[in-house]
Amino acid sequence: MEYKKGNNFLIKSWPHAFLHIDADAFFASCEQSLNPKLKGLPVVTGAERGIVSAASYEAKDLGIGRGIPLWEVKKICPNAIILPSDYESYSLISTRMFSIMRRFVPIVEEYSIDEAFSDLTGMRRPLNCSYHEIGRRIKEQIETELGITVSIGIAPTKSLAKLAANLQKPSGLTVVPGRLIENLLQKIPLNKIWGFGESTTNYLKKFGLKTAYDFTLKDKNWVKQHLNKTGLEIWKELRGEMIYEISNETHEKYKSISKTKTFTPPSNKRDYILGQLIRNLESACIKARRHNLVSNKLIIYLRQQNFQSFGVEIKLDKTTNSSLLITPSLKKVFKKVWQPNIMYRSTGVILSNLKANNKIQESLFTDKIKVIKMEQLTNVIDIINSKFGKHTLHQAASLQVNFTSRGNREAKSNKWTELLKGENYRQHIYLPRWSIKAN
DNA sequence: TCTGGGGTCCTAGGACCC
C-alpha cells in the first residue's frame, strides 16, 4: 500500500490522548497466573460450553483459537489443558487491573472484563513523563503484580487507541500521535475497525475499499450518503477527530438482563421446555435482585432446531424482580408460543426496562399482601441459594430440567458440594409446596 | 460435527394525537 503524503487530516499530534488496554488471552492468562504450573502450556477455557472461550498463546501457536470445538482442540493437541471458565476469579483480577490503572489516571472506563479506556489528555505534566511512558508504567505494574500481560494503545481518539492496542499483541505498547495516524490506518483491514462488522465491511468492499485508510480518504458527503450516523462517527474518529468520550459510569447499570440455555439434544416436551424457561427466569431474577433492579417487561423466546426464534413480550402488571410473581404470566404466554410438533434447542428470557428498586409505584390493583409475602419468600430463597448454590431452591415447574451442572465451576466456587458429599440433599431441602402457592 | 451466552444502540414503521 502506497503511503500518500499530503493527505493529513489531522495536524496536531495530541489534540487528545486516549489509552486503550486489552488483556492478552485474558481467561487463559488468569488461569496461568493463578496456577503457575500452567505457564508455558497450551491452556484453553470454555469446558462448560464445549467451545474455546479463550486460548493461551501457547495454544494459539498450535492453531487453537476462539470458538473452535473442544473435540477439535483434543485432536490438534491431546495434551491441551481444558478448563471451565471461572468468572469469579477473572472478575477479581479484572478489578485489580482497573484499580492499578486508577493509580495513574483518575478516570477509567471499564469497557468489558478485560478491556478499558482512559483519557490521558493533559496528564503528561502532572506525571512528568510522556504518554508513552505513562502507558509503559501501567503495563509494567499490571504485568508484575497480576502475572498477566496486556496490550496498550495510545492515540488521539478511542477508536484509534483500540486499533493501536490490537496492532501488537501480546504485550504490545503502540503509541500513535496524529502524524502517524495514516500509517496505522493503512495496516488495518476494514473488518478490524471497531464498530464495523460483517455487514458494513461487505458493503464497503463493493466500493473497492480495502483498508481503514481507504475508508478515511472517502469524502464526508460520501460517508453521509452511504452510511448511518455511526458510520460517520467512526469516519471522524479514524481521522483523529474525537467523537467518543470516556464514560465514567460503572458498568453496574444494566438496561436488560437475559438468560439463555441451549439443551442437547433438542426437545419438544412441553413441560421440559417450560421448565427451562422458568429456570432461565429464575436466574435472570436472581441477577436482577443482586443488582437491586426491577423490571416490568419480560420477553421470552424459543429457538427452534432450525435456528429460527420466536419471542413474545409480556407486560408485567407489577414492576418486580420476583420470579414467583412473574411465572403465572409466563405460563400463560408460553401456551401461545409453544407448538407441539416442533423441536426446540434453546429457550431464553430477557428482563428489560430495568429500573432501580427504590421508587416503584404500587399499582392500585395489586394485591399488596400477596406481593409482600412473595418478596419475603424470595428473600429467604436467595439466602438459601447463596448458601447452598444457585437453584438449590427452585420452582417445582422447573424440576423437569436436569440440574446437574456440567462445568465444575459451581463445585469449585461453592463449598457445599464438599460439605454435603454423597448426600442428595436437594431432595431434602427442596420444597414443592410453595410452587403451588405461587400460582 | 454447523455458531454459546450476555449485552447495547440505532432505525424504520405503526399507532395515536392535534
Next chain:
DNA sequence: TCTGGGGTCCTAGGACCC
C-alpha cells in the same frame, strides 16, 4: 368522503461488541 402535515411514543429487528 377525502384531504394535509407534524409530532411523540413504542416496537421489532438489525448490527455490533465482548
